[in-house]
Amino acid sequence: MDDLQLIDNSEAKQYExxxxxxxPRIEYIKAKDKIYLTHTEVPRGLEGKGIGTSLVKAVLEDIEKKDLTLVPMCPFVAMYIKRHPEWKKLVLKGINIA
Structure with a gap:
């Protein structure tokens, strides 16, 4: 996965x-300095290979680099952050990752 390039396809409003x-993609909505990750989708042929997890990690790294505030609306992204609490620093204050 490390050799795969993350693309911020702003026209389609998704990382891919x-x-x-x-x-594989994560759809988003950007509003000023906030980014709402709304949906993660990994095609069936790639499921179970850790690609979704690697994609979320790469997207979080990009969000951190761009100094955006994250609002994780996608359950898959929220679960990743719950398992990797070091990423909570990106999440909008007051949002509880259940």
């Missing part, structure tokens, strides 16, 4: 990577 002709 290209794997074997498939496009």
């Amino acid at each position: 990577i290209h794997v074997d002709g498939l496009v």
Whole structure:
């Protein structure tokens, strides 16, 4: 996964990577300095290979680099942050990751 390039496809409002002709993605909404991650989708042929997890990590690194505040609306992203609490620093204050 480390050799795959994360693409911020702002026209489609999604982060994406290209794997074997498939496009795992995380859809988002940006508003000023906030980014709402709304939906993560990994094509069926790539499920169970850790690609979704790697994609979330790469997206969080990009959000941190761009100094955005994260609002994780997608349950998959929220679960990742719960398992990796070092990323809670990006989350909008007052949002509880259950």
